[in-house]
């Protein structure tokens with residue numbers, strides 16, 4: 439029996455993304471359609487500097503996108519290091535539905551997108567280009583995000599990015615529809631000023647996203663290298679299988695990060711968000727400031743996750 443539709447997603451932009459997902463969930467639509475439609479909102483938003491259009495480029499000035507999607511039957515699709523395509527999540531869905539594969543990367547993913555009717559577009563906005571040129575002056579690579587008083591190597595006051603450079607958000611979205619089907623999506627431009635070819639956790643099924651309809655789903659945001667190290671999303675789903683509530687499972691994954699790399703964990707942000715198959719949700723982060731949005735029949739709200747530090 440269905441617990442009633444619900445959608446949860448990472449960061450403040452999740453509110454708007456959830457509203458788009460609800461257009462589908464509220465009409466008894468399919469969770470997979472809902473998560474795709476939901477994350478397309480930040481993908482197309484030039485103000486968000488870490489998803490899709492307007493995302494900060496790599497150190498060579500190239501906007502390279504990572505995304506993955508999972509349906510309610512253990513199917514997944516993923517694109518990595520995809521350039522010039524506004525909606526990598528929709529390409530990931532096509533990889534899942536139209537190819538015998540799960541992952542396409544770089545040039546191959548790009549060609550696949552074009553062959554399926556996607557348009558080649560310039561995703562580097564003037565604001566992102568300006569931020570990159572500013573960054574080039576020092577070329578200091580510090581993947582620090584969303585920690586107050588710690589930012590990239592340039593001044594927040596003169597920072598050309600609308601919400602501040604350290605407002606680095608990937609969207610992960612998890613949903614259950616009115617028929618009890620669960621799906622998830624995760625999409626990002628990855629860490630700003632990364633090396634050309636670098637891929638984070640977001641398109642890695644099991645790390646940035648995992649959906650197990652028997653148990654629940656989880657997604658991650660933050661420094662992807664650390665999330666991959668512990669295969670974060672899959673770890674959380676397995677902890678829920680063993681009986682942990684979503685928040686407790688996310689907390690245990692965060693503690694695992696600290697155990698694996700205690701020095702690093704103090705200086706970076708990682709946040710996890712989980713949804714059980716019965717519609718319970720919870721989150722946990724390393725640092726303060728990780729927000730997530732929830733929308734169901736009974737609530738529409740932004741929460742701030744608990745954190746270790």
Ligand code: SD4
Nearest residue numbers: 606608628638659660662
């Ligand atoms: C990455 N996890 O590429 C992504 C970045 C991110 O909020 O989540 N930013 O490592």
